[in-house]
Amino acid sequence: MQHIINRFISYVTIDTESDPNSETTPSTKKQWDLANKLVEELKTIGLSDVSIDENAYIMATLPSNVNHDVPVIGFVSHFDTSPDFTGANVKPQIISNYDGKDIILNAEEDIILSPDYFDDLLLYKGQTLITTDGTTLLGADDKAGITEIITAMEYLINHPEIKHGKIRIGFTPDEEIGRGAHKFDVDKFGADWAYTMDGSQVGELEYENFNAAGAKIKVKGKIVHPGYAKGKMINSMYYASEFITILPRLETPECTEGYEGFFHLHNIEGDVEETTLEYIIRDHDKDKFEARKALLEKVVFDLNTKYESEVFKIEIKDQYFNMKEKVEPVMHIVDIAEEAMKAVGVTPLIKAIRGGTDGSQLSYMGLPCPNIFAGGHNFHGRYEYVPVESMQKAVEVICKIAELTAIEK
Numbered sequence: 001m002q003h004i005i006n007r008f009i010s011y012v013t014i015d016t017e018s019d020p021n022s023e024t025t026p027s028t029k030k031q032w033d034l035a036n037k038l039v040e041e042l043k044t045i046g047l048s049d050v051s052i053d054e055n056a057y058i059m060a061t062l063p064s065n066v067n068h069d070v071p072v073i074g075f076v077s078h079f080d081t082s083p084d085f086t087g088a089n090v091k092p093q094i095i096s097n098y099d100g101k102d103i104i105l106n107a108e109e110d111i112i113l114s115p116d117y118f119d120d121l122l123l124y125k126g127q128t129l130i131t132t133d134g135t136t137l138l139g140a141d142d143k144a145g146i147t148e149i150i151t152a153m154e155y156l157i158n159h160p161e162i163k164h165g166k167i168r169i170g171f172t173p174d175e176e177i178g179r180g181a182h183k184f185d186v187d188k189f190g191a192d193w194a195y196t197m198d199g200s201q202v203g204e205l206e207y208e209n210f211n212a213a214g215a216k217i218k219v220k221g222k223i224v225h226p227g228y229a230k231g232k233m234i235n236s237m238y239y240a241s242e243f244i245t246i247l248p249r250l251e252t253p254e255c256t257e258g259y260e261g262f263f264h265l266h267n268i269e270g271d272v273e274e275t276t277l278e279y280i281i282r283d284h285d286k287d288k289f290e291a292r293k294a295l296l297e298k299v300v301f302d303l304n305t306k307y308e309s310e311v312f313k314i315e316i317k318d319q320y321f322n323m324k325e326k327v328e329p330v331m332h333i334v335d336i337a338e339e340a341m342k343a344v345g346v347t348p349l350i351k352a353i354r355g356g357t358d359g360s361q362l363s364y365m366g367l368p369c370p371n372i373f374a375g376g377h378n379f380h381g382r383y384e385y386v387p388v389e390s391m392q393k394a395v396e397v398i399c400k401i402a403e404l405t406a407i408e409k
């Protein structure tokens with residue numbers, strides 16, 4: 001157990017926060033610090049074709065150890081951490097034999113990780129948890145995934161009696177700012193399919209995610225001296241608030257779950273002269289997704305008609321799509337992962353992601369790519385933690401998938 005803990009800690013103590021305002025890849029220079037270390041480590045454990053390109057995308061190969069043809073499979077994770085919370089000076093704490101009670105992350109600032117609020121903790125009673133010291137995120141998202149993939153490859157190298165085909169591994173920068181897949185060279189990777197190790201709770205297996213778009217609505221007003229404004233002033237903020245209230249109030253993130261889609265108003269900026277509303281639109285169902293986009297257009301049209309002028313302008317941009325469409329035709333890749341989990345004593349939790357993953361983009365780039373648990377909880381904040389036992393199970397799942405894929409039929 002200490003080996004996997006040490007490996008994980010050696011990654012999370014290197015700051016790799018990504019930056020959405022940067023145009024470069026990787027978006028922050030510091031991501032190279034961990035990327036370069038990973039390359040060395042992959043060589044040290046004995047993988048071949050270890051490469052890192054000018055954008056810090058890392059790839060490596062574990063060659064097949066059987067003579068028959070086996071599909072090439074891949075495992076992918078990302079080494080950046082979320083810009084939502086600082087990832088500098090991470091000081092992990094190890095809680096052995098967790099007793100199911102409150103964990104004091106930081107006594108000085110009274111920061112407590114409590115099962116009263118985060119009841120998932122109770123799943124891990126008796127296990128070893130790695131937490132933060134309450135002042136940073138942990139970075140289990142997705143350095144747990146990286147830890148698991150490397151540990152699994154090391155295990156397979158040290159246990160040649162386990163038969164497997166060619167395995168490719170890929171580590172990417174900038175997933176947290178939605179660009180992890182952007183410069184991923186799917187041809188160079190050369191796998192028939194892959195798995196991102198980037199889910200949360202032990203057992204998670206996901207091949208459905210949202211269809212996603214962003215909408216920007218600009219509302220034009222007219223500023224006039226307030227004392228002489230009667231019949232002349234148009235206050236764009238009132239028009240904007242009218243727009244907001246027309247949309248279904250209950251179809252928002254805070255009122256939806258499961259397969260329910262939403263409109264999420266995430267930013268308003270405005271004055272009398274101009275107000276801008278920014279929405280994201282999410283739905284698993286392609287038709288409902290299209291209907292949501294059409295509704296926004298219709299509200300804009302109706303309001304412009306009502307005010308007999310082009311007060312509202314809308315721009316909608318698709319962001320990513322549900323990978324289900326690309327995975328369902330090759331459903332055996334999900335079945336193998338499910339079978340692997342059962343074989344190592346993990347109960348599969350198959351559910352739809354309320355978000356996107358690198359895998360959804362990769363699936364549309366020709367690499368079908370479901371998502372498997374990496375084991376962490378409470379991503380992107382100070383309450384993030386990961387049970388070591390979940391990471392160990394993920395290692396077993398990776399090895400078992402490799403083994404099952406290589407069974408001669």
Ligand SMILES: [Zn+2]
Pocket residue numbers: 078141142175198
């Ligand atoms: Zn992640």
